[in-house]
Amino acid sequence: MRWASIGGMARPPTSQSPKAQHPSTPGTGRIDKRAAILDAAFQVFARDGYANAAVDAIAAAAGVAKPTVYNHFTDKQTLFREALAADAERALGRNLAVVQRLSDGRGELRSRLEDLGARLIECYADDRSVAVRRLLCAEASTFPEIHSEIREQTGERVVAALADRFAHLVLDGTLRECDPAQAAEQFEALLAGPMEHRSRSGSRKVSAAARRAIAKAAADTFIRAYAR
Amino acid sequence: MRWASIGGMARPPTSQSPKAQHPSTPGTGRIDKRAAILDAAFQVFARDGYANAAVDAIAAAAGVAKPTVYNHFTDKQTLFREALAADAERALGRNLAVVQRLSDGRGELRSRLEDLGARLIECYADDRSVAVRRLLCAEASTFPEIHSEIREQTGERVVAALADRFAHLVLDGTLRECDPAQAAEQFEALLAGPMEHRSRSGSRKVSAAARRAIAKAAADTFIRAYAR
DNA sequence: GCTATCTTGAACTGATGAGTTCAATTCAAA
């Protein structure tokens, strides 16, 4: 019996309440396989691009037979969407956690901003994040929906969270009167822009020292422009 | 006789000193055809991506037979490289022209920067420029060389030209003592970052008013941070 | 054990597309 091709993802009738199906040997069991496929798919897509990625290669990388892939995901498109969404979700989580830290800092504004910048840059420079952005950009015309979905739930929300923090800093008098959303957008630009430039759009590594320097420069310019 | 596949591009033995071969009816003649193919190739690549672009489609769009395409360009890769390079070259030219204008401005710093910013944003938002960046990013892993070649001769040189202008402004006391290269990098980031954000990586249009606002905000922040 | 579900390998189908071949034709130049 085949029960794929319903709603883009297969649902095993038995796994309606699926605990760990194979707690002893990892890699066996439906869920482990599904995760392995998603992970392998992301890596292969990141390496080869959507069009060049062969489903056989993904199956091989996941240590799984090709029909198993199609048992979990209706087709290549669905697999691509879910793999990308999963990784984007992870990236978003890290970003938001970093921004959140800004709230409970008690130190001087400069050191807090430098720290925030450095951490955001770490997220930004992360290999998987770079791959997500590249794939998103590459397939923007082929998958318009995925682009809006993911991009709005990442870049968008990070800047929004940042704006929220900045709004508080305006209220407590640390920053001058200004539009927090614009300040957030610019702070992010001061980090991402030079990184983009120096990393040649992610195709080259940027040294830790250079990354730190970018964060310091961004914080400096931001403070000159926005501190009270 | 076939004389393609030598050095990536075909050279007609007869056209060693080729004037206009068909001045009356445009579209005929080797050079016109070559240009038409390059242009069509860029458009199809931009629309479909490298892998999805069919050479037949390019030939059709250029109003030319498929063997003619292969008569001018050894293979799809070469065609891609040359088409992209040609368009990147054009984009670079416009950018540099805009930056050059900054030197002969006599007005107030703010209005000069706002003007510069607005013009750079126009370049940045141009459809073909967006397409170049998208393709470059998309195929960065497939064509590492093209990426470094083009990117270094565009983003790189624009920022360098900008840095040169800023160095003069430091010397004549308009800007405070600072690293002009860093100032240039940040000014560009203050323009490109928000544009990237608002246009959702080029997938959505940004209104002229919004573009103007971004330029004003960038100039404002830059002046607060760098003006003497 | 028995049964239903899931996995597997391998082979297969059908589509797509790069690059070639060729005979017929157009065209510019001499």
Next chain:
DNA sequence: TTTGAATTGAACTCATCAGTTCAAGATAGC
């Protein structure tokens, strides 16, 4: 007008790859 190079359309080769099929195992729950 003649000549040689360039163009054209159409058909062809060959490779790749998405997605399927199937018969033969695993595997878990009962």
